[in-house]
Amino acid sequence: MVDTRLAHFNDIDQIRQVYQDTIRNSNKYDYSPEQLDAWIKRGDNPDEWENRIQDQYFIVATEADHIIGFASLRTDGFLSYMFVQPEFQSKGVGRLLYDKIEKHAKRMDMFQIISAVSVTAKIFFEKLGFGLVKKQTINIGIDVTNFLMQKNL
Numbered sequence: 557m558v559d560t561r562l563a564h565f566n567d568i569d570q571i572r573q574v575y576q577d578t579i580r581n582s583n584k585y586d587y588s589p590e591q592l593d594a595w596i597k598r599g600d601n602p603d604e605w606e607n608r609i610q611d612q613y614f615i616v617a618t619e620a621d622h623i624i625g626f627a628s629l630r631t632d633g634f635l636s637y638m639f640v641q642p643e644f645q646s647k648g649v650g651r652l653l654y655d656k657i658e659k660h661a662k663r664m665d666m667f668q669i670i671s672a673v674s675v676t677a678k679i680f681f682e683k684l685g686f687g688l689v690k691k692q693t694i695n696i697g698i699d700v701t702n703f704l705m706q707k708n709l
């Protein structure tokens with residue numbers, strides 16, 4: 557059974573693994589190997605994960621105590637992460653994580669959620685009710701394209 561809970565510092569190794577495996581396997585059709593490498597490298601530093609877990613509403617999805625996905629929301633309403641391990645995709649885990657995020661945002665009286673979503677995840681976010689703000693190019697050591705998307709609550 558899939559469950560969700562708040563992330564802890566001792567989840568960092570598993571979170572990093574989900575992040576890096578998912579980018580390597582699920583995003584490879586939409587980004588070049590160089591872009592994937594730069595993106596994967598952004599997950600290397602455990603201190604940065606610690607800061608995100610501390611500063612954001614950071615949740616994980618688990619099955620049999622194993623982390624299979626995670627998502628996080630900053631206090632300004634920006635959704636930083638939404639990742640589901642490839643073997644567990646298309647089973648509703650992403651939607652489950654997002655529902656928790658949205659409930660939290662409403663509890664915090666946020667009026668909108670914004671995210672910069674990958675080419676790969678654009679349709680998923682559309683299904684959740686997000687609208688396109690703009691297509692953009694950001695630099696993560698190399699230029700990558702993503703979509704700024706927004707949902708009013």
Ligand SMILES: CC(C)(COP(=O)(O)OP(=O)(O)OC[C@H]1O[C@@H](n2cnc3c(N)ncnc32)[C@H](O)[C@@H]1OP(=O)(O)O)[C@@H](O)C(=O)NCCC(=O)NCCS
Nearest residue numbers: 582638639640645646647648649650651673674677679680
């Ligand atoms: C995007 C992602 C989080 C979705 O997680 P998931 O667990 O597969 O999503 P769900 O099973 O809850 O799907 C919810 C709906 O979105 C649809 N959907 C999900 N991913 C999709 C995709 N890539 N293309 C088209 N539709 C998609 C599902 O079919 C489902 O539709 P339905 O409700 O009509 O049946 C996951 O695919 C992922 O981690 N992708 C790679 C990492 C990534 O790019 N993350 C976003 C970074 S900004």
